[in-house]
Amino acid sequence: MAEINSLLGGFAVALTWFNLMLMFAGIVLGVIIGVLPGLGGANGVAILLPLTFTLAQQPGGATSAIILLSCIYWGALFGGAITSVLFNIPGEPWSVATTFDGYPLAQQGRAGNALAAAFTSSFVGALIAVVMITFLSPLVAKFALRFGPPEFFSVYLLTFCAFVGMSKGAPMKTVAAMMMGFAMAAVGIDIVTGQLRLTFGFTELLKGFDFLIAVIGLFGIGEILLTIEEGLVFKGASAKLNMRVVLETWKELPRYWKTSLRSSAVGCLMGIVPGGATPASFMSYGVAKRMSPNGQKFGTGQVEGVVAPETAAHAAGTSALLPMLTLGVPGSPTAAVLLGGLMIWGLQPGPLLFVEKADFVWGLIASMYLGNIVGLIVVLTCVPLFASILRVPFSIIAPVILVICAIGAFTVHTSLFDVWLMLVFGVMGYVFKKLDYPLAPLVLALVLGDRAEDSFRQSMLLSQGDLRIFFRNELVGFVTTLSLILLFWPLISRGLDILRGRNGERPSPKE
Amino acid sequence: MQDGQQDRAVGSFRVWEALVAILFIIFGSIVVFDSRRLGASWGSDGPQAGYFPFYIGVVIIIASAFNLYGAFSRAEYARKAFVYRGQLKMVLTVMVPSIAYVALINNPVYSLGIYEASIVFIAFFMRVLGKYGWAKIVAVSVGVMTAFFLMFEVWFKVPLPKGPIEALLGFR
Numbered sequence A: 001m002a003e004i005n006s007l008l009g010g011f012a013v014a015l016t017w018f019n020l021m022l023m024f025a026g027i028v029l030g031v032i033i034g035v036l037p038g039l040g041g042a043n044g045v046a047i048l049l050p051l052t053f054t055l056a057q058q059p060g061g062a063t064s065a066i067i068l069l070s071c072i073y074w075g076a077l078f079g080g081a082i083t084s085v086l087f088n089i090p091g092e093p094w095s096v097a098t099t100f101d102g103y104p105l106a107q108q109g110r111a112g113n114a115l116a117a118a119f120t121s122s123f124v125g126a127l128i129a130v131v132m133i134t135f136l137s138p139l140v141a142k143f144a145l146r147f148g149p150p151e152f153f154s155v156y157l158l159t160f161c162a163f164v165g166m167s168k169g170a171p172m173k174t175v176a177a178m179m180m181g182f183a184m185a186a187v188g189i190d191i192v193t194g195q196l197r198l199t200f201g202f203t204e205l206l207k208g209f210d211f212l213i214a215v216i217g218l219f220g221i222g223e224i225l226l227t228i229e230e231g232l233v234f235k236g237a238s239a240k241l242n243m244r245v246v247l248e249t250w251k252e253l254p255r256y257w258k259t260s261l262r263s264s265a266v267g268c269l270m271g272i273v274p275g276g277a278t279p280a281s282f283m284s285y286g287v288a289k290r291m292s293p294n295g296q297k298f299g300t301g302q303v304e305g306v307v308a309p310e311t312a313a314h315a316a317g318t319s320a321l322l323p324m325l326t327l328g329v330p331g332s333p334t335a336a337v338l339l340g341g342l343m344i345w346g347l348q349p350g351p352l353l354f355v356e357k358a359d360f361v362w363g364l365i366a367s368m369y370l371g372n373i374v375g376l377i378v379v380l381t382c383v384p385l386f387a388s389i390l391r392v393p394f395s396i397i398a399p400v401i402l403v404i405c406a407i408g409a410f411t412v413h414t415s416l417f418d419v420w421l422m423l424v425f426g427v428m429g430y431v432f433k434k435l436d437y438p439l440a441p442l443v444l445a446l447v448l449g450d451r452a453e454d455s456f457r458q459s460m461l462l463s464q465g466d467l468r469i470f471f472r473n474e475l476v477g478f479v480t481t482l483s484l485i486l487l488f489w490p491l492i493s494r495g496l497d498i499l500r501g502r503n504g505e506r507p508s509p510k511e
Numbered sequence B: 001m002q003d004g005q006q007d008r009a010v011g012s013f014r015v016w017e018a019l020v021a022i023l024f025i026i027f028g029s030i031v032v033f034d035s036r037r038l039g040a041s042w043g044s045d046g047p048q049a050g051y052f053p054f055y056i057g058v059v060i061i062i063a064s065a066f067n068l069y070g071a072f073s074r075a076e077y078a079r080k081a082f083v084y085r086g087q088l089k090m091v092l093t094v095m096v097p098s099i100a101y102v103a104l105i106n107n108p109v110y111s112l113g114i115y116e117a118s119i120v121f122i123a124f125f126m127r128v129l130g131k132y133g134w135a136k137i138v139a140v141s142v143g144v145m146t147a148f149f150l151m152f153e154v155w156f157k158v159p160l161p162k163g164p165i166e167a168l169l170g171f172r
Helices: A002-014 A017-035 A041-057 A061-087 A093-107 A111-144 A149-166 A171-186 A211-229 A243-272 A277-291 A303-319 A321-327 A333-344 A352-356 A358-389 A394-413 A416-434 A440-463 A467-471 A474-487 A489-499 B013-038 B051-073 B085-105 B113-128 B134-155 B164-169
Strands: none
Touching: A002 A061, A002 A111, A002 A358, A017 A041, A017 A061, A017 A358, A041 A061, A041 A211, A041 A333, A041 A394, A061 A093, A061 A111, A061 A303, A061 A333, A061 A358, A093 A111, A093 A277, A093 A303, A111 A243, A111 A303, A111 A321, A111 A352, A111 A358, A149 A171, A149 A321, A149 A440, A149 A467, A149 A474, A149 A489, A171 A440, A171 B013, A171 B051, A211 A333, A211 A394, A211 A416, A211 A440, A211 B085, A243 A277, A243 A303, A243 A321, A277 A303, A303 A321, A321 A333, A321 A352, A321 A358, A333 A440, A352 A358, A394 A416, A394 B085, A394 B113, A394 B134, A416 B013, A416 B085, A440 A467, A440 B051, A467 A474, A474 A489, B013 B051, B085 B113, B113 B134, B113 B164
């Protein structure tokens, strides 16, 4: 088993005192970021990314840097559960389903059980996904080594069509937001012809829009504006989590092993597809509700109702890194930011990474195992501490978060123009969120825009402008066809509904 | 949202949906216009610089036209409030000081640098929204920014815009 050997090598890279310290720091920072309103996985990592520039320059530093950043991501995933259970505020979209049973449990005074179940099942979901990454990613990478420009473009196409096909809201809004991201990615100097695109004489626009600024503005400032609009009172259940409650919950959890396995499978499958974590958590909640013997009681405070969405969300959040590492196509905004980090550190994401930077890749994969173990220990022991952060009055927290966002935006290129841009993106994020324009496709298009365009241009050069190149063999033809099906899925599903005799109106999404 | 029933709404969903869709169409038109300028067809050596963005712009316009139609075809959008006046006031109490804050960091008249501007910004929030006493305000704002200073300038060595106090202390 070559993978086991590589993995052991990875543990040797990841297991140094320095890296363990970074893991611990990353998890703690990540949980704080996940708990705070306005800071989430994506913009938290974006803000802290500039801090790793010097770290990544040292020998072996890139591995330490990615360990720090990915641990912030795990921490943020854990942190989302804390706010969902205790405060009924989902920190991330995929913890919405956790509030359905988590908050009722907290109101019944069983917050400890809910949290212990949430953390443990997050851990299980992540672990299963990491095992999958360990064994599947070398295969995918080896396979992808044979990819040419048309194959890569079809994978990008699949990524973006998946957003349209899987989005809950209006598909045309997804398309509009996504294309806006592509257009913004095109701003600046065109790397092929050297011409200036969409700059209109502004020198600030020469380098284009950095997606890190967009992430900090859209998710950070936008989220703060939305939070403050709702009034500023957090009413939270108190959190007491002692060893007795944890052990008691652990005794109960094996009963739900079927739900765990099902949710992990749902999470792993959906996580590979972009934007999959949120639908995965809802889907696995729904499946568990239907399949479980006490599914009727879901929503009134069932531990199983916490296990299902949390397992799936973490499995999906973790497996979102699989396409990022092997193909260079991130599955979520946070994975996109990590991918941006790799590029800034001078690593080229994609199948070659497994060949050229095996140390780095396996160090990262090994750190996923270790980071989740560290994470579980940290959150189980420190919940009251983290929950107390939310009791800091908003009039202190809000300006501090805004200052952090401003510093984060500034440090990306040491440019004050970017801070202004961040405010503009903030207003945009606020309005888009209110009108249900999805932000994730916009950010992903901004990140992948240049590379998607490159692979499209190269394909067009190969075929002299003939679009049939995207059907030139079984592989690329299959992926392209799948993309087109997903792209037109909103129309197809409506057509199917009409055929089945139902009316074409879709039920309005539950708020 | 529940306590805002008596509050006046600032624009319905329909108005805002339409406004955003129109802005999208304008944005798409700019993209198409600039791509045409660069050349959106097939040059002597392959696709020209405007080739890809041209189609992006076209798709933006088409999708936004659908969204514009959607804004008017749904009856409930006319009744649903986009934002209540009280809510908008809260949003502006964050946005306006934020703009002033960024202006304070660096401007042609007197730049405070990021640290002093942040101290003023945090103090403003604590005073106006939180109604704290000055002793607490100074402790929190100066304490937080000192911690940030140590973290960025000393530990991670990431230089941020500095103001008069740092100049006095000899940091450049």
